[in-house]
Amino acid sequence: MQFAIRLKQLEKTYSPGLLRRPVHALRGLDLDVRRDELYGIVGLNGAGKTTAFKIILGLLTPTNGGGEVLGAPLGDRLARARLGFLPELPAYYPHLDGGEVLRFARALSGVARDDQRDRQILESLGVGQAYSRRTRKLSKGQLQRVGLAQAIVHEPELLILDEPMSGLDPVARGLVKDMLREQRQAGRTVVLSTHVLTDIESLADRVGLIQDGALLREGSPRELLSGSAREVKIEGCGVSAETIARTLEGSVIAAGDGSWAVTLSGHAALEVDTAIRQILGVGGEILQIETIREDLESMFVRSVEGAKECA
């Protein structure tokens, strides 16, 4: 299997000064991102996502551990020619307009100037007007999309995007998600970190949860949620709500027309078959069964809280 990024026991400790405690930003981070996949990195603020990105780019040297990016050592100059990066809170030269930013990006990446293509990219992201407008006059959302444009202008094999949805309105988010899907379909590897977990759930092939500088959990959104907590709601009639409440472990709501709804959660939610047998056994009739799965966001919060309790 080919990997776009491999991080092995990556550690980074910042030493802020003589009288201050060192800060452990990464504590043995292991991360494998396969080629051609869209990998989502999720973590709280300060979990180590941006530090990991900086090490991949060569802006920081790891205290321990190492890895590879596109088959080359971390920070390798030639590998950087094949990747595109969008920083969190992107900042570009305020004296340049959007078109000049993309031209400058092309020059630094060793790619030929192509003004027409630059215009197209900006227009596809809904910021065509930024082409001839100084970046200091752009809104945060517009700047974010110029940032995405500069990351893809040289058609890199690997895209690393730190919070690409930050500051975007719903329409712009839709455009960016479309762009990410296009990049993925074009065979590019995309690594993105985000706090908007519903986005990552619908986009990512695999997700890694980072907590305190280490990988907490990893897998496809389906895998991560398969063993997660869920609720099962059963609606029925034929017997009284009180009978159901005595028979099952769950919260029962009685409706005025003699029907009822019972919600099973936790361990009981995994024993649905038993519950159905018990309902039928007391003479009940089942009208509807609905499974309510936990989303990635609740799973993430639960995982992080669980990790804190263990610590």
Place this chain on the structure above:
Amino acid sequence: MRVIAALGWNTFLEAIRDKILYLLLFFGIFLFAASRLLAPLALGEGRRISLDVGLASISLFGCLITIFVGHQLIFREIDQKTLYFVFSRPVRRVDFIWGKFLGLWGILAVAVFAMGLILCGVLAISGYSFGWPVIQAIGLVFLELTVLASLALLIASFTSPILAGLLTLSAYLIGHGSGDILQLMESLTTPALQSVLRAVSWIVPRLDLYGEMLPVLQDTGWTAVQYGWGIAYAVIYATAALTLAGVVLERRDFHL
């Protein structure tokens, strides 16, 4: 080379679109006007006063441009987080330094050229002769600023903007007295002190090489050999300073 040119052009554009450059040029013009006012008081030495004040102004304002623009070149990239934009691409840190230098050099070339034109204009209006030696002298000021700009970037690569500005200004002032350091070294009898001064003379830029006024006042000009030494020193010093700045930057972590 394309990367260096792109970085240089961006640096140049940033400074040209920055109002501080125009402010310094305004002060340059102001000082030349002052030399015109002083000329009648000079008792027949009006040309000398005009040339002295004019060339010194070009040097001083060039130094101020170097300090105001140069000391921020690296810090601003860190502060504005634009280093992400540069170093997420295949850019060597030494190329980044050379690109920044190229931009600063271009700004100084434009400023020195503009101030040189004004000086020639002042001399022409005053009816004083000026020829090749004056142009040579302006060229030497540019070489002096080339040396200073490279040193400013070296200092800026490892320290804060304020300290970088102060150290560059100090280097400019000490550099003009570097000939005196060498004379002092020759007059000393203690070998240890001589060694210390020799080491200092290697670090401090020999800006006194570019400040000699006699050839321009006597209209004799500099010989090709004298000028060649001036160019060679500037090239060697700037290359060494920028290479060292590249090494310093290469070893630096960027906590953006």
